[in-house]
Amino acid sequence: xxxxxxxxxxxxxxxxxxxxxxxxxxxxxxxxxxxxxxxxxxxxxxxxxxxxxxxxxxxxxxxxxxxxxxxxxxxxxxxxxxxxxxxxxxxxxxxxxxxxxxxxxxxxxxxxxxxxxxxxxxxxxxxxxxxxxxxxxxxxxxxxxxxxxxxxxxxxxxxxxxxxxxxxxxxxxxxxxxxxxxxxxxxxxxxxxxxxxxxxxxxxxxxxxxxxxxxxxxxxxxxxxxxxxxxxxxxxxxxxxxxxxxxxxxxxxxxxxxxxxxxxxxxxxxxxxxxxxxxxxxxxxxxxxxxxxxxxxxxxxxxxxxxxxxxxxxxxxxxxxxxxxxxxxxxxxxxxxxxxxxxxxxxxxxxxxxxxxxxxxxxxxxxxxxxxxxxxxxxxxxxxxxxxxxxxxxxxxxxxxxxxxxxxxxxxxxxxxxx
Amino acid sequence: xxxxxxxxxxxxxxxxxxxxxxxxxxxxxxxxxxxxxxxxxxxxxxxxxxxxxxxxxxxxxxxxxxxxxxxxxxxxxxxxxxxxxxxxxxxxxxxxxxxxxxxxxxxxxxxxxxxxxxxxxxxxxxxxxxxxxxxxxxxxxxxxxxxxxxxxxxxxxxxxxxxxxxxxxxxxxxxxxxxxxxxxxxxxxxxxxxxxxxxxxxxxxxxxxxxxxxxxxxxxxxxxxxxxxxxxxxxxxxxxxxxxxxxxxxxxxxxxxxxxxxxxxxxxxxxxxxxxxxxxxxxxxxxxxxxxxxxxxxxxxxxxxxxxxxxxxxxxxxxxxxxxxxxxxxxxxxxxxxxxxxxxxxxxxxxxxxxxxxxxxxxxxxxxxxxxxxxxxxxxxxxxxxxxxxxxxxxxxxxxxxxxxxxxxxxxxxxxxxxxxxxxxxxxxxxxxxxxxxxxxxxxxxxxxxxxxxxxxxxxxxxxxxxxxxxxxxxxxxxxxxxxxxxxxxxxxxxxxxxxxxxxxxxxxxxxxxxxxxxxxxxxxxxxxxxxxxxxxxxxx
Ligand SMILES: Cc1cc2nc3c(=O)[nH]c(=O)nc-3n(C[C@H](O)[C@H](O)[C@H](O)COP(=O)(O)OP(=O)(O)OC[C@H]3O[C@@H](n4cnc5c(N)ncnc54)[C@H](O)[C@@H]3O)c2cc1C
Ligand code: SF4
Ligand code: SF4
Numbered sequence: 017x018x019x020x021x022x023x024x025x026x027x028x029x030x031x032x033x034x035x036x037x038x039x040x041x042x043x044x045x046x047x048x049x050x051x052x053x054x055x056x057x058x059x060x061x062x063x064x065x066x067x068x069x070x071x072x073x074x075x076x077x078x079x080x081x082x083x084x085x086x087x088x089x090x091x092x093x094x095x096x097x098x099x100x101x102x103x104x105x106x107x108x109x110x111x112x113x114x115x116x117x118x119x120x121x122x123x124x125x126x127x128x129x130x131x132x133x134x135x136x137x138x139x140x141x142x143x144x145x146x147x148x149x150x151x152x153x154x155x156x157x158x159x160x161x162x163x164x165x166x167x168x169x170x171x172x173x174x175x176x177x178x179x180x181x182x183x184x185x186x187x188x189x190x191x192x193x194x195x196x197x198x199x200x201x202x203x204x205x206x207x208x209x210x211x212x213x214x215x216x217x218x219x220x221x222x223x224x225x226x227x228x229x230x231x232x233x234x235x236x237x238x239x240x241x242x243x244x245x246x247x248x249x250x251x252x253x254x255x256x257x258x259x260x261x262x263x264x265x266x267x268x269x270x271x272x273x274x275x276x277x278x279x280x281x282x283x284x285x286x287x288x289x290x291x292x293x294x295x296x297x298x299x300x301x302x303x304x305x306x307x308x309x310x311x312x313x314x315x316x317x318x319x320x321x322x323x324x325x326x327x328x329x330x331x332x333x334x335x336x337x338x339x340x341x342x343x344x345x346x347x348x349x350x351x352x353x354x355x356x357x358x359x360x361x362x363x364x365x366x367x368x369x370x371x372x373x374x375x376x377x378x379x380x381x382x383x384x385x386x387x388x389x390x391x392x393x394x395x396x397x398x399x400x401x402x403x404x405x406x407x408x409x410x411x412x413x414x415x416x417x418x419x420x421x422x423x424x425x426x427x428x429x430x431x432x433x434x435x
Numbered sequence: 436x437x438x439x440x441x442x443x444x445x446x447x448x449x450x451x452x453x454x455x456x457x458x459x460x461x462x463x464x465x466x467x468x469x470x471x472x473x474x475x476x477x478x479x480x481x482x483x484x485x486x487x488x489x490x491x492x493x494x495x496x497x498x499x500x501x502x503x504x505x506x507x508x509x510x511x512x513x514x515x516x517x518x519x520x521x522x523x524x525x526x527x528x529x530x531x532x533x534x535x536x537x538x539x540x541x542x543x544x545x546x547x548x549x550x551x552x553x554x555x556x557x558x559x560x561x562x563x564x565x566x567x568x569x570x571x572x573x574x575x576x577x578x579x580x581x582x583x584x585x586x587x588x589x590x591x592x593x594x595x596x597x598x599x600x601x602x603x604x605x606x607x608x609x610x611x612x613x614x615x616x617x618x619x620x621x622x623x624x625x626x627x628x629x630x631x632x633x634x635x636x637x638x639x640x641x642x643x644x645x646x647x648x649x650x651x652x653x654x655x656x657x658x659x660x661x662x663x664x665x666x667x668x669x670x671x672x673x674x675x676x677x678x679x680x681x682x683x684x685x686x687x688x689x690x691x692x693x694x695x696x697x698x699x700x701x702x703x704x705x706x707x708x709x710x711x712x713x714x715x716x717x718x719x720x721x722x723x724x725x726x727x728x729x730x731x732x733x734x735x736x737x738x739x740x741x742x743x744x745x746x747x748x749x750x751x752x753x754x755x756x757x758x759x760x761x762x763x764x765x766x767x768x769x770x771x772x773x774x775x776x777x778x779x780x781x782x783x784x785x786x787x788x789x790x791x792x793x794x795x796x797x798x799x800x801x802x803x804x805x806x807x808x809x810x811x812x813x814x815x816x817x818x819x820x821x822x823x824x825x826x827x828x829x830x831x832x833x834x835x836x837x838x839x840x841x842x843x844x845x846x847x848x849x850x851x852x853x854x855x856x857x858x859x860x861x862x863x864x865x866x867x868x869x870x871x872x873x874x875x876x877x878x879x880x881x882x883x884x885x886x887x888x889x890x891x892x893x894x895x896x897x898x899x900x901x902x903x904x905x906x907x908x909x910x911x912x913x914x915x916x917x918x919x920x921x922x923x924x925x926x927x928x929x930x931x932x933x934x935x936x937x938x939x940x941x942x943x944x945x946x947x948x949x950x951x952x953x954x955x956x957x958x959x960x961x962x963x964x965x966x967x968x969x970x971x972x973x974x975x976x
Contacts, residue, residue, distance in 0.1 A: 066697055
């Protein structure tokens, strides 16, 4: 069915002139609250854009302080794509070239490949205090940062070795976009997903050579490379979704948000054919359950108090409801929702020395809530939120999919759906 | 009350438009004692209600070669003496599919004759140079058009006149020209601020009243045949084009798109109106329709750009003296020596012309004044830069490199508005640096500077000096802040409230012809704030 497209008159790109100057966005910007050097969403977005159109020299390098959390967009009553306006302005006007450090942080996949190959060496080294000091002074990566550990056996290799063959035994199939984090740092999450999907009667397949979604490249201004990777991914998604009729699911809210929304908005890459069928695993599962096509059976003895943190991109997607609803289905879970606040890390942003203070300042109210939550652990859909929260609080963080995998009665569920 | 002033000036200039301002400057620079009187505020006549096009003259090259060569000469002069009022963005004359490409060569030849540099561009290149242009264009010619800000231009002439000793009175309306035996010797004025009558005397009275010059002359018993022609324009919310866009054909309706400061303007229409309607300008639905329909042909993206306001001005067109029907209209400069023409000495009229030929008009008028007063002094206005445009090593540039952004936006904007005079604006203290107007980047410091130095009596005057309230929100957020500052320095609280209501009413007037979509949302929001929260009533004024 062809969608009917309604094109209203007098609507500018990114709705920037739809702004009625109500200033609501400014109230919701987490950066503005802790860093007065940041002009805030209204001034950086719609107001600034107007001035930049008059004269490019109105571009202000302070725009790089934006976390791209898009909380302003969620708040705006007029649908102004404030975050997009700011990111596009950075792409178009910033004259500051990305530094070596930015390239290292941005190339999550290349660095990941190298690091995971040498994981036994890399992990202890980056954990050493003197090394972190050097990274701090030479690369301007803040020494407080604890680098995520690199796994020895990459998820992709594990999959090929141990999981791939079995997947064809199922009747239904999905593709899985695992992302850099699962591949290099935390393969367990990918394994958990396969466990659940298999129990539900779905075979899980990898895409044809997935590339890093490019979110870090975009935020570090490496647009050419980001575009190349995005084009590749859109093609790979098409092969799965259009050619094989297999939806693509992911466990990373940021990757999926980037592919669905940032590709068309910031890189100008069309993704209409794949967008609807690319989603988060929790949303995929919830919708199956909601339409009566699936039921999960949980273990009787699982008992945990879980505090859920809404990552910014989940807020923007409006999808945290799927993850939280799944968690609430687990009988032994004592669930609490933390107030939706930015944790401050914003991908590679918080790793940069100059942003460390802002980053921690932004996260502080969230950290305080977590400390007083009396939860056993925090649940969240975003890997960088996990690093930030684990570094800044005393609690551990788990992905909803891992929680489900642990609480799921695999045998019983399997019996229902693999008859 | 009747107050008589014994002091006699050399010249009294009636009218605070750009022509009056330029004449006051020129007269003062030649050492004359000058009084300028204006009934409202500076630039409230045609000067504040035009297109702001710094013509290269190309528009008139084919139809009016004399105006064309005047334009190109003054164009080059203004770039020199008024660079902070001028944007040198160049223009394109584009041939659209429905236009005749044959006109292009005739046009280029005529430009050459008038001394206007042209460059014929390949349509592909033109599209790259100016991406907003209609992509179906068949041809394009580049000319040295530009934009000129009429408020700044008028104000900096006024400032220079003042520096050279001229006295300036706003809110003083000429109610009579005092004559004695075939000689004009003074004017009777009504002071609107104090509600009183005053008289001033001078050796020469210069009528620079634009279209109102017709009425002013009649006060001296003289008839000038003027034909008011209304022109309407639309202001868009932001700049879609970097270069001025014109149609390469004989001048017609709505065929120029001018970028000016943060916005761009499509115009104009042209329609004769009865003289008794000149103080009653409104933009009709038909005007708006024509402007949008034609504008979109020049630049299709106008269809998706928010319209901020609509307004109309009156061109001061003068009929040739021997043609009472008014068909034989001159677009050029009209300088009338009423001693020769009507036998009334001490009275001259300078009108017609254009915004951008004001300096030449002022020079011609001042030459005549000097001749009558037997003063032998050369005109220097074409060489000496206006205040704000002097050459200097602007250390502001360095200051604005600072990352701290609130300030840099305000400072950059202030520099665009006031040129080198921006150095007089207080900065650095977090209060002075705070923004009053967020859309246009006007700081508290700038507002205070304007109130102190730039002849501001109320909020609407302040807008003309600083762009407060000219942005997308049309006063929604800045009006109350500015009103507060004005109240601190010159107004009584009750007065300030009326002033605020007046200002918002004036903003609404320009929005009402195009009040749909987001504009009506914005207006609604504004009225919640001012009527709902502040309890301002529409009958406050
Ligand atoms: C729609 C339109 C578009 C235009 N576009 C351009 C353009 O793009 N480029 C260009 O160069 N020119 C343009 N012009 C022409 C230009 O605006 C005018 O030629 C110029 O502004 C005239 O200035 P002025 O000072 O002679 O008259 P005005 O600006 O009209 O000044 C006359 C002043 O006299 C005052 N006054 C009247 N009666 C009295 C009284 N009794 N006592 C005291 N004061 C009084 C009025 O308040 C007014 O301020 C345009 C004009 C119009 C209408
Ligand atoms: S995206 Fe986030 S950090 Fe950036 S302006 Fe919006 S709310 Fe602020
Ligand atoms: S919330 Fe939206 S409409 Fe309100 S000021 Fe911000 S961008 Fe403008």
